[in-house]
Amino acid sequence: MTSPQPAETRTRGRSAQTATLAEIAREAGVSAPTVSKVLNGRADVAPATRARVEELLRAHGYRRRRAEATRSPLIDLVFHELESAWAMEVIRGVENVARETGLSVVLSESAGRLTPGRTWADQVAARRPHGVVLVLSGLDQSQRALLTSRSIPFVVMDPAGDPGGDVPSIGATNWQGGLAATRHLIELGHTRIGAISGPTRMMCSRARVDGYRAALETAGLPADPGLVRTGDFHHETGYRQGLELLRRPDRPTAIFAGNDLQALGLYEAARELGLRVPEDLSVVGFDDLPVARWVGPPLTTVRQPLTEMAEAAARLVLDLGRDEGSAAATRVELATSLVVRSSTAAPPVL
Template sequence: MTRAATLAEIAREAGVSTPTVSKVLNGRADVAPATRERVEELLHQHGYQRRRGSSAPSSPLLELVFHELESAWAMEVIRGVENVVREEGMNVVLSESAGRLSLGQSWTDGVLSRRPIGVVLVLSGLDQAQQAQLTSRDIPFVVMDPAGDPGQDVPAVGTTNWNGGLAATRHLLDLGHRRIGMIAGPRPMMCSRARIDGYRAALETAGVTVVPALIREGDFHHESGYREGLELLRLPDRPTAIFTGNDLQALGLYEAARELGLRIPEDLSVVGFDDLPVARWVGPPLTTVRQPLTEMAEVAARMVIDLSRGHQPATLRVDLATTLVERSSTAPPPRADEG
């Protein structure tokens, strides 16, 4: 793309030196935040895009950015991206947008300094300033399982979270459960809200009252499944079944049930979400909603590679289907359940 303004012109307009503008373009950290923001805005306004040339890496990089890089969930995503980049002769760089590895620095600083062919951003989102940074460097991006609404113009890959929540809860209803609890993920996240909505829709369609006290908010980690599970199972009229927002919370719930002397599925039925490999190994094996994480990552990686080559996708939003996987953690309730 032809530059609408030279670096010197942008520098004059921003009231800084040309080397400072160059530092911003190259993702250097030694620029004051206010100056960086002013330069970024001018780069965006002028539609400045870096030309790819001899400074590009000899082995192309695809940047995979996680909100937090941990758990088997992330490994399934990494596997999917690796499947694609291996065929393309590329390499993958992993980074965090938050969490213990971010060191208080914007994740975009590292991305801009490495100049990858594109970015796949997982379980997070892009604000306007970050979008402007990537766009001005001609770095395409795709959001996988976006935390919030990515916007109509942002390519995104997700899954049918609402249908998954509906299927999980209907399975428990079909077994005869009526007092069904839920340990959800963080409410601000789109996937978490969609799973809660699917749970609610299943209960309402079956004529079962939604009891707010049976819905608890977790954080998609094992500890919140354990903590919220203990609270639900200590209720005077405890639930006979619980749907958790992901498999890690289900494992925490397993621990809470064992601590209270409850058997799964004889005393408590449990359904998870994700179908991580551990879901098959725990005792009893976990009934869960399969989220096709590896396939989602493959689609996102192919999409961002196509964008880097100037090919626009047929659609900017792709949602892959979820599937209920029935195992041994669910059974009919042990007694008549009055909801």
């Protein structure tokens, strides 16, 4: 985690310290305690003053020194949405690290927006956690500046979009996972293999489908665009897109479902059409949620080590907090692995 930092980052770090709190105050035409109040997220500052001070903090790349920053024994965990069974695995990972280090976890949800609201950033600034782990959720420029000026480190887990080269992030080898899932189906003898992707705005779902295409191409199989559908990682679209794929006259004999919930929706579509898994249709999921073992038939899936990824993200953000200079570009991808259960078999003899 403590890789050598590029020279560029160190230089930026030094220049950031040139403006002091007193200089910011002078330039803003306010007292130093007022700047301090803004930094501490106190409510008793006029909105216009606050905006002016924030703007100057950002312009000067002001960064609070360690000694000034008294931290609460908290770590913030922010989700894009709490709907998924997925979220629990992540919470458990962050909770494990928090318990080891005597911290408590503050949980919030950006409620369907991909960046948390302005109020959220103010609350974080006010409670001064040791760090922030963002799950499938990015920060805009002003939010990043706000956290940086308070010396609150952050790490993005499994980025939905391109987090930018200098944002530390923890992901999984999504492309490799899509490749492994599809190669498994090819090795079983399938040649018409469909896919249901997650939302295209998420890098992880793009990477999975690209891995699927790479497997087809390297095996010399045609990639039929009609066999690739876009979902949203929920059960419902697995069902709907599954029905469309399976009602085609040239239906696929195997489908890479993008994630486990979509695989369960696909199971339902198959049942409705009287198709048996795996005799008539092979299905591969992605994630390996607990439920993958429990469904009938137990699901072949690509295991994503969600709890370990969350642990790594929490440890990284605490590392960054201990050594402020090391906020260098850090991108870690943990390995995915294929777990073969009972939802995949050789294609039916037609």
